[in-house]
Amino acid sequence: MNSAVGTPPGTSADRAVTLKHGAGGRAMRRLIEETLTAGYAALATPGGDRVIGLAAMDDGAAIPLGDAWLVVTTDAHVIHPIVFPGGDIGRLAVCGTVNDLAMMGATEPLGLTCAMIVEDGFPRTELERVQRSMVEACREAGTTVVTGDTKVMGRGEVDGLVLSTTGIAVTRTIVSDAGLRPGDRLIITGTIADHGIALMAKRHGLAFDEELRSDVAPLNGLVRSALAAAGGAIVAMKDPTRGGVASCLHEMADKSRTCVVIHESVVPMTAGVRSAAELLGLDPFQIANEGKAIMGVRGDDAAVACVLTALRAHALGRDAAVIGECVDGPAGRVVLDTGFGRRLMSEVEGDPLPRIC
Amino acid sequence: MNSAVGTPPGTSADRAVTLKHGAGGRAMRRLIEETLTAGYAALATPGGDRVIGLAAMDDGAAIPLGDAWLVVTTDAHVIHPIVFPGGDIGRLAVCGTVNDLAMMGATEPLGLTCAMIVEDGFPRTELERVQRSMVEACREAGTTVVTGDTKVMGRGEVDGLVLSTTGIAVTRTIVSDAGLRPGDRLIITGTIADHGIALMAKRHGLAFDEELRSDVAPLNGLVRSALAAAGGAIVAMKDPTRGGVASCLHEMADKSRTCVVIHESVVPMTAGVRSAAELLGLDPFQIANEGKAIMGVRGDDAAVACVLTALRAHALGRDAAVIGECVDGPAGRVVLDTGFGRRLMSEVEGDPLPRIC
Numbered sequence: 193m194n195s196a197v198g199t200p201p202g203t204s205a206d207r208a209v210t211l212k213h214g215a216g217g218r219a220m221r222r223l224i225e226e227t228l229t230a231g232y233a234a235l236a237t238p239g240g241d242r243v244i245g246l247a248a249m250d251d252g253a254a255i256p257l258g259d260a261w262l263v264v265t266t267d268a269h270v271i272h273p274i275v276f277p278g279g280d281i282g283r284l285a286v287c288g289t290v291n292d293l294a295m296m297g298a299t300e301p302l303g304l305t306c307a308m309i310v311e312d313g314f315p316r317t318e319l320e321r322v323q324r325s326m327v328e329a330c331r332e333a334g335t336t337v338v339t340g341d342t343k344v345m346g347r348g349e350v351d352g353l354v355l356s357t358t359g360i361a362v363t364r365t366i367v368s369d370a371g372l373r374p375g376d377r378l379i380i381t382g383t384i385a386d387h388g389i390a391l392m393a394k395r396h397g398l399a400f401d402e403e404l405r406s407d408v409a410p411l412n413g414l415v416r417s418a419l420a421a422a423g424g425a426i427v428a429m430k431d432p433t434r435g436g437v438a439s440c441l442h443e444m445a446d447k448s449r450t451c452v453v454i455h456e457s458v459v460p461m462t463a464g465v466r467s468a469a470e471l472l473g474l475d476p477f478q479i480a481n482e483g484k485a486i487m488g489v490r491g492d493d494a495a496v497a498c499v500l501t502a503l504r505a506h507a508l509g510r511d512a513a514v515i516g517e518c519v520d521g522p523a524g525r526v527v528l529d530t531g532f533g534r535r536l537m538s539e540v541e542g543d544p545l546p547r548i549c
Numbered sequence: 550m551n552s553a554v555g556t557p558p559g560t561s562a563d564r565a566v567t568l569k570h571g572a573g574g575r576a577m578r579r580l581i582e583e584t585l586t587a588g589y590a591a592l593a594t595p596g597g598d599r600v601i602g603l604a605a606m607d608d609g610a611a612i613p614l615g616d617a618w619l620v621v622t623t624d625a626h627v628i629h630p631i632v633f634p635g636g637d638i639g640r641l642a643v644c645g646t647v648n649d650l651a652m653m654g655a656t657e658p659l660g661l662t663c664a665m666i667v668e669d670g671f672p673r674t675e676l677e678r679v680q681r682s683m684v685e686a687c688r689e690a691g692t693t694v695v696t697g698d699t700k701v702m703g704r705g706e707v708d709g710l711v712l713s714t715t716g717i718a719v720t721r722t723i724v725s726d727a728g729l730r731p732g733d734r735l736i737i738t739g740t741i742a743d744h745g746i747a748l749m750a751k752r753h754g755l756a757f758d759e760e761l762r763s764d765v766a767p768l769n770g771l772v773r774s775a776l777a778a779a780g781g782a783i784v785a786m787k788d789p790t791r792g793g794v795a796s797c798l799h800e801m802a803d804k805s806r807t808c809v810v811i812h813e814s815v816v817p818m819t820a821g822v823r824s825a826a827e828l829l830g831l832d833p834f835q836i837a838n839e840g841k842a843i844m845g846v847r848g849d850d851a852a853v854a855c856v857l858t859a860l861r862a863h864a865l866g867r868d869a870a871v872i873g874e875c876v877d878g879p880a881g882r883v884v885l886d887t888g889f890g891r892r893l894m895s896e897v898e899g900d901p902l903p904r905i906c
Contacts, residue, residue, distance in 0.1 A: 207673050207674070208669075209673060209701060210669050210670065212701075213699065214700050214702075215701075223699065227673060227677055228665070228680055228697060228699065230677075230684075231681060231684035232687070232693050232694055235692075236691070245660070245693070246693075246694060246695060252696050253660060253696035255659050257659075257719070258615075264660065264662055264695065265696060266663070266664045266696055266713070268665070268666050268698050268713055269700075302612050302619065303602070303621070305715050307624060307625035307715075308585070308625070309713075310566045310570070312568050313565050315564065316565060316566060316580075316584060317564070319585075320584055323587060323588065327587075327588035327589055327591075327592065335592075336593075336603075337589055338603060338610035339602065339610035339621060339623055340581075340585060342577055342581060342585065343571045343626075344567065344568050344569075344571025345708065345903075346568065348705065349627075349629075349707070349708040350706070350707050350708065351702065351705075351707065358623055358664075358715035360619070360621055546701070546702075546703065547700075547702065
C-alpha cells in the first residue's frame with residue numbers, strides 16, 4: 193500500500209503546493225479536502241441538500257432544476273506540449289469537458305465556455321490551429337462554445353497556452369461515480385494508457401515501432417448509446433484521466449464504500465503501449481486516458497452483455513471489456529488479480545507525469 | 550481618434566498574440582473576432598438562433614431553457630499581485646463572475662465553478678487566504694462554488710496562481726449590452742477607476758495621502774434592486790472592467806448602433822483616484838473597475854429618478870449618477886463633453902495596465 197497514505201496533513205513538506213498536488217491522486221484529494229472546499233459547506237445553495245456539489249468531488253456538480261438536473265463541470269488544461277500525437281490542447285479541452293458531463297449521465301451538452309490564457313508572443317498560427325481543433329471536437333460532440341474570455345500574461349509568466357473550459361448540460365437522470373455495490377461488474381470502454389504514454393513518448397522524443405497516439409475523444413455519443421441500451425443497469429461511471437485507471441477505481445471504491453477486483457489479463461491494452469510502458473518503467477494503470485470510461489453495471493449476464501454490445505457497436509467502444517467486479521471486502525480497496533496471485537493496485541501519490549492534461 | 554483603428558488585421562506585427570490582445574480594447578476584440586470565434590458559427594447550437602452566444606460578445610451567453618434563459622459566463626483571472634488593497638484574486642474571481650451574470654440580468658447565481666492553476670512551490674497559507682476570500686465573496690453574493698479543478702504547473706511555468714471561474718444562473722428576462730437607443734440616459738453606479746488605480750499604486754509601491762482601494766464587489770444585489778424598482782426601464786447594462794468606462798461605452802455604442810455623450814464633470818471619482826491618475830499619467834476613463842455598472846435607462850425623468858433612488862439606497866450604489874445620454878449621431882461614437890468643449894473619448898488599443906484582472 194502507498195506509504196504516504198498515512199502522512200499527517202500539514203507537515204512542513206505540505207506547506208507549499210507542489211506538483212504532486214496536481215497529479216489526480218491522493219495528495220490532490222487531500223489538498224482539495226483540507227483547503228479548497230473548506231468554508232463552502234456553511235453557505236446556502238440554491239438547490240439545498242439535493243445539490244451534488246464540491247463535497248461529492250464527482251466529475252462535476254448537479255443542481256436540481258425543476259424535474260431535471262443542471263450538470264456543470266470545469267477543467268483547466270495545462271498540457272505540455274500543446275500539440276501531441278492524436279490531438280492538441282484544444283481537442284483535449286473540449287473532450288475533457290464533454291466527457292466529465294457524460295460521466296454524470298449528461299450526454300447532450302448545452303454548450304461550453306472557454307477561458308484562454310496566452311503568453312505574450314504566442315504565435316497566432318498556433319492559436320488558430322487550436323481553435324480549429326476545438327471547433328472540430330465540438331462538431332464531433334454535437335456542441336459549441338457559447339462564451340469565452342481571453343487573457344494575456346507576460347513572457348515567462350505562463351508557458352504558452354492554458355485553456356479553462358466549463359460544460360453545462362441538462363439531464364433527467366444522474367449517474368454518480370459512487371454508485372457501486374458488491375456484485376456489480378466493471379466495464380472499461382477500450383484500451384488503457386494511450387494518452388499518457390503518447391505524451392511521454394512525444395515529450396522525450398522516443399520512437400517506437402508502433403505509433404502511439406492519444407485516445408482523446410468525446411465520449412458522450414458512446415455513453416448515450418450505452419445508457420439507452422442499458423436502461424438503469426449502468427449504476428456508476430467515471431473516466432480514468434489523471435492518475436489513470438488506478439486513481440479512478442480507488443475513487444469509485446472509496447466513495448461507494450466497496451471493494452473492487454480487477455483481472456489484469458483481460459484489461460485491453462495495445463502492444464505498443466505495453467512495451468512503451470515497460471521501457472519507460474511506468475505502470476499503465478496509473479497512466480492517463482482521455483477517451484475511456486469505466487462503468488459499473490448491475491444485473492445478470494444479459495444486462496452486462498447488453499451494455500457491452502452497445503459499446504462495441506460504437507467506433508469508440510470496439511475494445512470494450514468486462515475487467516472486474518465489486519465484491520464484499522474492505523471499503524475502498526482495489527485488488528489486482530494478476531492471474532498468478534492478487535495484490536493491491538497502488539494509486540499515484542505524487543506525479544509521475546506532470547502536465548498530462 | 551485612435552490611429553490604430555485603421556490598422557489592417559493580419560499584418561506582421563499581429564502574427565503573435567501580445568499583451569495588447571489581453572487589454573479588453575480593440576486589439577482584443579479583433580483577435581476574438583478574427584481567430585477565436587471563427588468556425589463556431591457553422592455548428593448547430595441546442596437553442597438554435599435564440600442563443601446569445603460567442604458572436605454577441607456580451608458578458609456571457611444565454612441559452613433558452615423552457616420559458617427562461619440559462620445564463621453562463623466565464624473569466625480567467627491573472628491579476629498581479631494576487632493580494633491588493635481592497636481584495637485579492639479570490640474575491641476578484643467570484644465578483645467578476647457574479648457581475649458578468651448580473652450584467653445580463655441574472656442576479657441569482659445557481660453556482661460557480663473554479664479551476665485553479667497553481668505554480669509548484671506556491672505557499673498553502675496564501676492558497677488558504679484566497680480560498681477564504683472566495684467563500685466570503687460567495688456569501689456576500691448569495692452563491693457558492695459547486696465544482697472545481699486543480700492543476701499544478703512547474704516553477705516558472707505559471708506566475709503564482711491563476712483562477713478561472715464560470716457562473717451559471719437562470720433568469721426570465723435578459724438585459725443585453727446592446728439595447729441603447731437615442732434618448733436613453735446612462736447611469737453609472739459609483740466612482741470610476743478605483744480598481745485599476747489601486748492596483749497600479751500597489752504594484753509600484755506608490756503612497757498617496759488618501760488610501761486607494763479596489764472597488765471589487767458583487768453587484769448582483771444592487772442590480773436586483775434596480776431591476777425590481779425600474780420595471781423594464783433598464784434597457785442595457787455592462788460593467789466597465791478591463792479597458793474601463795471608455796471600452797465599455799464604445800462596446801455598448803457600437804453594438805447598439807448609437808452615439809453616446811458623457812458629461813465629464815458629473816462622472817463620480819474620488820479625489821484620491823483623480824490625483825493618482827494625474828500623477829501616473831493615466832486616463833481614468835480607461836482604467837478598470839470591478840464593482841461598478843453602467844446602465845442604460847429609457848423613459849422620462851421619473852423613470853431615471855426611480856432607478857437612481859434604488860441604486861443610492863444600496864451600499865454599493867451610494868454615488869450613482871446620471872453621466873450622459875444616447876443621441877442621434879454616428880453609430881459607435883462616444884463623445885466626452887468636458888464642459889469646455891467636446892472630444893471623442895478614446896478607447897485603449899494596447900495595454901496600459903497588464904494583468905489588472
